[in-house]
Amino acid sequence: MSIEKPLSFDAIIAAAETLKGIARETPLLESALLNEQLGRRLLVKPECLQLTGSFKFRGAYNTLAGLPAAQRAQGVVAFSSGNHAQGVALAARMFDVPAVIIMPADAPRLKIDNTRSYGADVILYDRNTEDREAICRDLSESQGLTLVKPYDQVSVIAGQGTVGLEISQQCHAIGVTPNAVFVPCGGGGLTSGVATALSTASPETQVVGVEPSDFDDTVRSLDAGERLGVAAGGASACDALLSPMPGEITFPILQARDVRATSVTDDQAFQAMQVAYESLKLVAEPGGAVALAAALAPTFADYAGIDPTSTVVAVISGGNVDADMFARALLRAKQDG
């Protein structure tokens, strides 16, 4: 790892080539009514429409594609609350190699079921008493499986960076240079990938990582200039974004690319799910909706230093949410609104 050259733009271009005709090029959507209400142009990149319902498929497939064939044939292992799990499971299935996925027992039902449906061997662990990385390591050693990390791996970040590449190309096609791109931020794989892509493809664009307020480790780490963990005892419905600390590889990229970060409450995420539902007809999961939530916030210009009449892009990173939770979010946001 090197801070000076953490991940090259060319690696993202190569990932885009690898994913061509395999991953979906998700469209860039907007709502005339929503733009009018906001007084600015808001473009949404719906990675909930990606294969497996989240952007995670991109990094997983790109990583498997880059493994030597003999090593890949032995199989892969991953730990994940659900979206990376599904991404790795589908990629493994496409390459017809085994996949073992370590998931927390309290992950959303839909994510566990789908991961199994893609043919992966799912091992559930207790988030409070067991160490997923140790389980993973044991499996990797005993069965010869290659670990596919959820974010702290260059091939994974390069795959996620293709989201940024597509945003720049799609904005260019409609003659727009976005002032900011808001990205849901857990371990920082998507945010650092998008920032790397845009720093070359759209250097005037500010990238903003968005976290749940109880898991604002990136906000605090960028402020402090070093990797800090989250405060103990936090909770959030954004199950995809519960990483305790920015990644070793991702964090220096965020710093080098001048990424900013902010956080939103779960209620703001639920309201953003309602906006995605009503204005764009999209299903967003809570963690998938945080960037949209930040882009919708009236004060977003303050923390991002962005002209309030500007054009912004928000990535909806995933849509894997149980029906009960989705219904609750819709009705809750409605009561509030």
Place this chain on the structure above:
Amino acid sequence: MSIEKPLSFDAIIAAAETLKGIARETPLLESALLNEQLGRRLLVKPECLQLTGSFKFRGAYNTLAGLPAAQRAQGVVAFSSGNHAQGVALAARMFDVPAVIIMPADAPRLKIDNTRSYGADVILYDRNTEDREAICRDLSESQGLTLVKPYDQVSVIAGQGTVGLEISQQCHAIGVTPNAVFVPCGGGGLTSGVATALSTASPETQVVGVEPSDFDDTVRSLDAGERLGVAAGGASACDALLSPMPGEITFPILQARDVRATSVTDDQAFQAMQVAYESLKLVAEPGGAVALAAALAPTFADYAGIDPTSTVVAVISGGNVDADMFARALLRAKQDG
């Protein structure tokens, strides 16, 4: 009107040219897991992602674009339960001309609110005691407004037919010839447009119109060989598909293009909404989901005469559904499933 030459393929090509860069070219989506469960390939054309949240914008814009400028400047009038209303309202706004929309007082709140938000003057009427066509005629005469019909107008049907054109082009691009395309069917504008497009662009493809079971006028009319009305006293949550009889212009097209028709229950529509939610992360309204419901039905091969291992396309025609209803559909389908 002529039965021999009801609507030309060239008119649809011209409509596509008119709509280029204006309407959205909606993608063709699928789910690997869903395909596996079904044992066939199911492609979904999500017109819920179209501007205004339904395909209706296509026909409305194409119609306004075709009016002489002086006539268009006087304004337009339409009657609609909501999707055509929004389509006409947005098209009128784009041309900066007035629009008056006659809507039933019991139309979904979201549809009424959105139509107003697009700047249209909305007049609510009582579905049981007032004649919307008479209200429309009076307005048309007194204010010089041009009527944009919801389906029984060639320029409208040509616009909706661009959905079929895109389906054929998108299928061609992935090397697939669909055995059948399922289309939600109310007055028959979308179904007759899609059938006209595909009869030239993909002649091996069977078009199947799908209705709510209490509003199966097209099923009965095609069986009888003449336009028949629905039985009295029917009810359905599919508010977009409550037309009482196939159109004068649309019906002969359905006959000439060998369209078949079938119907689904409201519960099947709710289950399809749940499938669109879970497998595709899309919001479908009840009427928008009926074609998907038919394509999901295990017995669909029987009524459509289609090889059960074939590739089929289902159009989701719209996604404008109130949050209460959507939440109910998700939880109801979940209980049943």
